[in-house]
Amino acid sequence: MEIQDIEDPPMILAKKLKAASGEPKGYIQATIFRVPDNIRTTSADSFEPKIVSLGPYHHGKLRFRAFDERIKLSYANNFFRRIVGKDANLEQHVIERFRDLAQGIFEKFKNLEIASRSAYSEEISMTSAEFLEMMMLDCVFMAEFLLLQRNIHGTEMEGYLAGSFPLIKLIYRDCIRQIHLNLSPTSTLTADILELETSGHLLHLFHSSLVAGLQEKEWRLYTVDFPSFPNAEMLQAMRIQFTNRTHGGNFLDITFDENRRSMGIPQLVINDDNISLLRNLVAFEQQCHWVRKYISTYVWFMDCLINTDKDVAVLRRHKIIVSRLRSDEEVAHIFNKLRRTDALVVDFDLDNFYLAEVITHVGSYCRNKSNRLWALWNFSWLRQNYFKNRWVTIGVTAVVFFNLLTLVQTVYAILSYAKQ
Structure with a gap:
């Protein structure tokens, strides 16, 4: 050569x-x-x-x-x-x-x-x-x-x-809306069909229909202590009322009114198909780096609210979660795994955090000393063991009252004897 x-x-x-x-x-x-x-x-x-x-x-x-x-x-x-x-x-x-x-x-x-x-x-x-x-x-x-x-x-x-x-109108009207209805029966899609025509495939189309209109809620999230964000049971102990939000946007549209102590979360149906859909949406966001990480943010927020089966029970009682699984423990386990991988916790964008306003106001509410005292009282041993039932509460109060009267009477008798 x-x-x-x-x-x-x-x-x-x-x-x-x-x-x-x-x-x-x-x-x-x-x-x-x-x-x-x-x-x-x-x-x-x-x-x-x-x-x-x-x-x-x-x-x-x-x-x-x-x-x-x-x-x-x-x-x-x-x-x-x-x-x-x-x-x-x-x-x-x-x-x-x-x-x-x-x-x-x-x-x-x-x-x-x-x-x-x-x-x-x-x-x-x-x-x-x-x-x-x-x-x-x-x-x-x-x-x-x-x-x-x-x-x-x-x-x-x-x-x-x-x-x-255009076939995309048929797909959006009959396919995408039905998928969302199965996922969250009490909320609605409000996306403009013209904003969705650049979607490359069905999963992208569904993702685009969910995030449309949420840009106006984007804030820069400056500080938040992720590990200590309160779960649903703790927030309820602080007198926050959970409500099934039926007016507004789709299932991502979460609100918090600090003055009314009310958190509105649209209903979410938990079954095998919907869990698979959420996993695919998170995977899509993690791979498609130029799309907003709204689903990842939502999954993180729900994971913060749900640590144990007791948190699931709180949300289920308020019709925020409708479970088709066997137990509340299984639902908690699903959410605890949903945003995690074998490597790192899935990423989301703190510069464009659509729940930043909710997180900020919840943090402000939880830092209030009186609200923390309410939580301390609600989680106390006396509260958990003697004040769950109304009649038990009345009985315990009566016993304490009569014991106090007996104590006062005894002290009065001793003081009278001492004077003599």
Whole structure:
């Protein structure tokens, strides 16, 4: 081998830069990530598809192959057949229309291939044909599934396909809102649909619908003693009233009125699906560094409120938590693990802390000496053992009163005897 055949590093780099010069100039931020091991190991099942997989990460796996062949293809077939029609006399026309329709959709996806691949945080090792076929089948399956939920047919169906009826409105109205309703039945989503059109996928869309409108609540959180933030039982001992907040925004919208000693927290339904959803939202925030860490902040706050089953009982009595799990201990355990990983506690942004106002006012309230004395009294041995029941309280008070009278009478008798 001659010396000139060996290229030096600058030449190799120059060739790579030249090869990359044809790539799109615009920078597309990735929004779809593999869940890192330190988060996945806390609950691997929460991050695995249960029935159907969408996208390349689980595409082709044996456990989902049967569903793809049996269900996805069936949904895609129904999608196209209902659009092009079923008239047997026009069979050739139907075939041609089907082909034109499928080709049109395929061309749309081909124009989006580079942007779609860029949405993933790692290179997708699929050919262009394989990637486009997967995208088309997954999207048509999702569209058919959502349209069937709305019972949409005929010209309205063609309108969605042509783009005159944006599909994102259907997804937001029927899918995203239903997910939120299952998560928090007493609160509502108030996001403007126009603010959500840049969302890259369903989880991103749901996250965007939750955080929309919360920016106005962002404060810089300067000082807070995280380990000593009071739990729900302690706050109740300080005479803070918990309320199920039914007016306002979504389940993240927590308020605290220091004058009324009232903390409003929207209802949260705790079941396996919702726990998995919260875990995925936290993982999304931890990987997608340019989004606000609102879910991570909410999970941290709830973890502060819930240390034991007694804290869960406090929130459950006020209908803030509705548990579908077996016990309050299990709910407490879930929240104590929800924001933790095998490495560090999940991160959140103190510069844009949407609960900063609540944290600051709660801290101010708890530093008040009279409120701390109330907590001391409520957690005292006498209070815990003798003043839980009204009739026991009356009985103990009567005993103490008569004992005091007896003591006074005895002292008076001794003093009278001494004078004599």
